[in-house]
Amino acid sequence: MQDAPVDAPVLGFDTSGGWCSAAVIRGGAVLAHRHVAMSRGQAEALMPLIEEVLAEAGVDLTELAAIGVGIGPGNFTGIRISVSAARGLALALGIPAIGIDRFEALALEAAETLPLVVPALRGQVWVKPADYVSDSAPELHDTPPTPAISDGEGAGNIPPVHPLPVAIARLADARRDTPQPRPAPLYLREPDAAPSSQQPPQMLA
Template identity: 50%
Template sequence: MPSDPIILAFDTSAAHCAAALLQGESILLSRAEPMSRGQAERLMPLLEEVLAEADCTWRDLTAIGVGIGPGNFTGIRISVSAARGLALGLGIPAVGVSGFDALAEIGDGLPAIRAPREQVYVALPGQEPALMAQDQAESLGPLILNDDAKAQVQAIARLAAQNWQSTTTPPAPLYVRPADAAPSKDAPPVLLEE
């Protein structure tokens, strides 16, 4: 196994499936595929392709980095559950990285993550993350939007590399608002007794 830590990072919190492999301070390989659906089916094959292309195996990994949101509820659950499962199976730490932290690593400005209906998620200094209209967020200053999935997943890899040794808890989704989906209002099925 190489002496420099190897971090595999991935993110499916928006309309993409993205992965990056970092060794030491160098990004060995990164990919981002735009997709509105199908991240669950594409994530593991994409990770295997990235590892194979970089001539690495799962056992070479030092840690996992994963985007925890905010963003698409299903996409966040896909990545976080995959990261937790891989970390458990490989016996390595998984580091959750918020989209806000990843975007702040990319550039200067207010990190803003696109949401439905011309809204964005923002995390103002000293405040809880919030959902607001994009034009309202733009009035606060220049925005760093999550439009470059490849740059974002590379930032996740770099932040995971900085924090993997001090991580003590598994990654958990970062949700800013409740899900749009509601429980079924249909009556539950009648259970038949034998």
């Protein structure tokens, strides 16, 4: 694989929550950005949305230098959709796929004086302390601190500097020339599922 030009375009996308979002940047400039709210159907919507964003940006898939993908935390199924798509596209195009976690995206160019907040299940939130440049692990809280930087809804929330897919694309662009691990889902807790309470059918001899 040959090195791509410094100003080659980079694609970023995310389906870690109730949305399908994608962006294309080139040399730091945002060429196109789409965010579509949806509670389900991301698997069917992602590739058409990527095609729309690329067309709006005037960029062909073969021109991309890298792909940035959101790895969570967030919806288990949604994260797997994006990570699988990024790996497949990267393999087909011979370019790197770079996983970006949601806290990194929130923190991009933000003031290091406010905590970062990502919604969790059952009304709880994941909180990363104000010193989020460190390796401190996110903590689960029943209520979010305020004020805080968050891409969710709620009083006291301060939006991030960049929309989620734009931040993902920018971070991927900055890392594309250094070795990166394959994107993998970031799960901060086990899947919220329990075994069925129904008795299995009786097996007949």
